[in-house]
Amino acid sequence: MSTDGTTPNIQLGDYIVIQRQKYTKLQKFGSLDTTSTLGKETLELKSLLDQPYGSTFKMCVKETKTGKRGAQRQHTLELCSDTELRSTREVLGISSSGADNRDICDNGEAQALKSSDIEQLREACNESSKIIEKLVENSKTFHTRTEYSQEKYLLKKEKKYFEYVQIRQPTIRLMVDIFYRQDAEKIMGIRVDTLSQIISYSGVCGFGSYLLYESGTNGLLPAAMMNSIGAGTEGTLVHMHPGNVPQKQALLALKLPLEQQKRCVSVNLYSVLREFYQGNVAPSIDQTEVEAEETLPETPNEEQPEAVEPSTKKPKLDEAPLSGNNKGLLRWQIENKRASALMHGKFDSLVVAAKEHPSSILQALLPLVRPSRPVVVFSTCKELLQETYMELKTSGKVTALHVTSNWLRTYQILPNRTHPEVNMSGNSGYLLTGFTLK
Amino acid sequence: MSTDGTTPNIQLGDYIVIQRQKYTKLQKFGSLDTTSTLGKETLELKSLLDQPYGSTFKMCVKETKTGKRGAQRQHTLELCSDTELRSTREVLGISSSGADNRDICDNGEAQALKSSDIEQLREACNESSKIIEKLVENSKTFHTRTEYSQEKYLLKKEKKYFEYVQIRQPTIRLMVDIFYRQDAEKIMGIRVDTLSQIISYSGVCGFGSYLLYESGTNGLLPAAMMNSIGAGTEGTLVHMHPGNVPQKQALLALKLPLEQQKRCVSVNLYSVLREFYQGNVAPSIDQTEVEAEETLPETPNEEQPEAVEPSTKKPKLDEAPLSGNNKGLLRWQIENKRASALMHGKFDSLVVAAKEHPSSILQALLPLVRPSRPVVVFSTCKELLQETYMELKTSGKVTALHVTSNWLRTYQILPNRTHPEVNMSGNSGYLLTGFTLK
Amino acid sequence: MSFLKPKTHIEQGDIVILYLSVNSMHAIEAVPTIVNKKGETIQHIFQTNYGSLKVESIIGVEYGSRVELSKGWANVLQPTPELWTQTLPHRTQIIYTPDISMILHQLEVRPGAVVIESGTGSGSLSHYFLRALKPTGHLHTFDFHEARADQARDEFKRHGLAAFVTVYHRDVCNLGFSSELDGAADAVFLDLPAPDLAVPHAFKALKLSGGRFCSFSPCIEQSQRCIQELTKLGFNExxxxxxLQQESVIKTRSLPVVDLEFLKSPKTNETTAQTTPSAEESKTPKELKKYLTSSNPQTLPGHTGFLTFATLPPNIPKA
Amino acid sequence: MSFLKPKTHIEQGDIVILYLSVNSMHAIEAVPTIVNKKGETIQHIFQTNYGSLKVESIIGVEYGSRVELSKGWANVLQPTPELWTQTLPHRTQIIYTPDISMILHQLEVRPGAVVIESGTGSGSLSHYFLRALKPTGHLHTFDFHEARADQARDEFKRHGLAAFVTVYHRDVCNLGFSSELDGAADAVFLDLPAPDLAVPHAFKALKLSGGRFCSFSPCIEQSQRCIQELTKLGFNExxxxxxLQQESVIKTRSLPVVDLEFLKSPKTNETTAQTTPSAEESKTPKELKKYLTSSNPQTLPGHTGFLTFATLPPNIPKA
Incomplete structure (x- = not known):
């Protein structure tokens, strides 16, 4: 979404979303040599440069290496027009289908092509529709299958041989899907519905000062909150984390304007609390040592190590009203002072998404929140929220307390085949919400 | 369901299900003077005698008493043919309906008839369709409403003025609906899906010897198990309860043949365990005193006090192989001895539905179950089953342990208006299931 | 004016949430006097289950404070869209926070977004859109019911949100969203009985660079027809x-634990003769153990509506 | 023969459930020898993840016992329909215990009942019907796929259930349930792609005294058409x-509890200089507390099928 209705172009250094059918992946387009791997396909990304986001590219086989796990193909990408994309079904013009499967015997000999034939075919043809056409031609049972069964077969084959990818600009919506699908634990199991409700219940928007503690979501939570705070607004976020350096991948992927980036202050929970309560503590080691340590993220993210680099290498400006003698301070100390100033000014909302028991964290952070402000606590463990609920209720400091979770049911809506999806995600996590009192 | 396909007739002493549209009620047809109250309508039941189950009767107003809560009407019942029952909508032949409700202003003055007019109309007309026709005629907005809104209005009015009742034979299916709707707590919150699964997981059927402990379900659980054990089979049930006398309403309502009734042995948990472990304990008080005490059920059921009488008044035969000197023993002592004999023979399944912590009950009863037999424990409190699960898992005496609960979603399926029902029951309770090991 | 941004003290004219308990809260306007049915200006007294509140007394009070009622007390909270949704005057069926949160997320609404909504209804969702898109975006909201559109327009003004919203009285299924909005929207939301009729208008209203679409329908047939239309016009995703949100009811329960072991051996005190089963029970050692438990409420929301989302890809020619 | 009634010891020919773990169990036939692909009679050795089992060794063993495998052990259980459903050879998609339990309950199946089922499929549901209706009732089960009907017939015989079931190879949508069954059934169950076509046959097959009907359909459109047909023929209720059954995953979790109070006052031991945020963390008092927790599995069954139930009232004329 861009405000002026034009589509921005893909730049070096951008995080991009690569989509192949329903599969999506977040990738840093770091240099012209960057490649990206989708299963057995490796894509050279250089031709993406300066093309508009939303474009579709055709995967063109450049070379095939035979590895241990079968053929690994290297592809270049070729920008293509949208009209090139047609439904394979339409192309093949399949029409005759059986009424039911009463005459099908499942003896594993339905496909006349051997797997070596198929592999050859694949190297020869560049178009998935041609490959699928051949497969259908050589299937003994395809035309006796029901239409439903044919469709299932074609979808399966299309998925395997589909040769187009679309490049999209990362958004919170696309990223939570990717992160949750790839490894939900890396975003603490925060499902899309729960994320959407954290944003609502916290009230985060273009006005106000917000406080977040999270123990590691690949940057998803601070990114979602900064996204709601918006560009060119007056909202600010203090983002507390338990680690050495904050996880910021999702935040970087949003490519926010610098003025907006500056309104997100990421600090270590313990360190900033000490700063807040005890004021200036003199630094006692040299910068080199710190930077060396800082390159180790709290939760090592092996898949996308690029995620961490920019946050540690890029210099960050300090805008908070400080006493002036910031020279000589380490970056984390400057950030601590900025956060501390915001903490003294108090917050308009508190969000806690902790792997730890939220109780002691709330005890430390609730005094920093103004009265009549929302509090949202996320945990995957209901038992912890139960205890926290009882403590808050007894304390009388927070009212309108609720513990909630969700069912998220997705539907297949197709003519004559409408039903809820056969599998559903079992865990939304739990939210404890309420409002602070004076 | 009768095995020979003929419909039995309604007899004095029967429990009957009275149905008025979707409302159902369990009622004992104790004598010809029995009346039954449905909201503001009182029905004289005498004309039901000897009519076949499944018949529909018309409510004919006999007199109207003006009470504190408006008019209370006394009705006689008149057997009527099925063809008399037509959809009110059809009778009224309503066709013109608005496309949407944009022009409806809700000012509370849509109905020209005053409530006193309606009351008069009601006494004059014996047919709900006539009353509704008048209401529709006098409604200023009915014909501008959407078809959906018209339908809703008609259904609401039909419900209020509907003048037919159907008399049905009680079955487990009808009773669990009635009990759950009227007061789910009286059947320990056992919902239909959970009941159905208790029956499945326990494996109760026409063969074998079954053990049930329940702390009060109006007789629903022993009735459901006896229903699955069946008439003319060799299955037996020992039904343990914590109270003075067992709750048996649902069991009596099934009107099982005597031979089948005898295969259900109801005993007090503590008393029968003492009998089992310590053998003959001499009775020391006279029978009169016991009977006086026995008429007090454990959980007083004020709505349907008839429920208890038959179990205390009706003599019960003893079939278990006893030492022969049963004369002089009180009925509960005879039952204890029969149950004790079955306990020594061990059981083919154990069902526990307890308000108490199931753990100590399982410890006492599990040794009475043969190896490779199902165990099913119901509780409304998941935390208790969690503890029990861990104990059983650690003990190694029960395998294939699962704790489950259900969502039960009912659907409205109507042309162009298909959706899950707007409200759903939140609690199925929890089941812990497993199989005993040697 | 209390919906624009977080504020600390109640000012005259603010909407204030009077919070009595989880099941009882009210939205009241912080004005010292109101006009009664007879047209007379009278003191603004608000009645609750815990007695009355002289509304004038809360002006100047800090949000989050406790205020005294004649027979009890309550807390005054600054309204949020969440609290407003639970207290607003219903002019129609409304959508609640769980669905709304998903709608905002899926429509990618953030400051600067231009959003089209139809129908306005009771303005429940509109308030969420406005929080998310202000101060740099704009909401265009449509209702075919004139009184409702007028009420909504007036409400947004009183809530301090007028600058970010335009309310239209218009039948969008038949007339579309007005041509000034062609290619203007980042997102379109429909809550209409026949959303399929409005899909072509949504298609026209979305930006050439693409955008997101949502339709909320209680019945599956509406979603089916809507999806047919979306597919025809080239929407994807x-x-x-x-x-469905479910609340957990958390409470401490005292649950009985029975001891049955003692039954295995004869009673030590045999002077009390064994009598009836019930006599047995009263002598049974039964202790109560406390558990912090969580359970579902008796009734849950079983269905609110089907949410259908779609993307209009960039650069689709719009004829 | 192990499906007829509860039994204590494994006899030759029994189907036995070899239970290794929650996710691993197998149904095996307790026979000392089997015939291999080449037609040779060989010793029956069963391979598991915990090594092999010489099947002959379990004959005569008490059900519920532990048996040794070459690399571990397992328990032998007598099959129940529940265990069978989890281990049977799938010839079709099958229905599982939660749906089946509701079907049996709603169809009011008990000993003596006459039940019609179509299609037979893999026989998962049939075994439940048979447990519920034997020894005095009868199951008539239909499948349009000849091999499946034959396999099911053979299976019921080997399971000791042949006396209570008749298996038909027949296309019931087009041909109905055979005229001998007219007015014979207490309950009819359909699991067919076009249940509406079989509803008139169900109507004919139910007793004049009435009966219960169930159709299981994965898609809502099938249920919609089925209900139209049921309504037309005078079914009610x-x-x-x-x-949807959900399992609770129960485990003891050790969860971190942090102490932040100490940060409010200067460190007592100031000899260790404060260095980096990370150095801070390593010195933070963090204890682990144990919780007995319950959670949902990552993936739940989101949909199995729609169950549609109806009653044929008594004395509906059937010509």
């Missing part, structure tokens, strides 16, 4: 879902 | 539902 079409998906339908339901979000 | 029509209702549709889904039953």
């Amino acid at each position: 079409i998906c339908s879902m339901e979000v | 029509i209702c549709s539902m889904e039953v």
